[in-house]
Amino acid sequence: MTDRASARAAKTALAARLAADPGVAAVGLARQDAEYVVRVDLTEAGVGSRVPRDVDGVRVVTHVIGTVRPL
Structure with a gap:
């Protein structure tokens, strides 16, 4: 199981x-199947x-949210 500290480190590395x-809208943390994922x-x-699919042993999941536009 991935802990939050490991997931945060992986998130920072992947975000950089x-x-x-331009196709990436956001990089964050989420809980999925009782563990943290990026x-x-x-x-x-x-x-x-x-x-x-993973960064430093932390699973990465993707979601298509479409184009982000200001309100």
């Missing part, structure tokens, strides 16, 4: 790696192939 990718919100499904 994906910072310049959640990556994407603007389109095709971007998911560029996101690793």
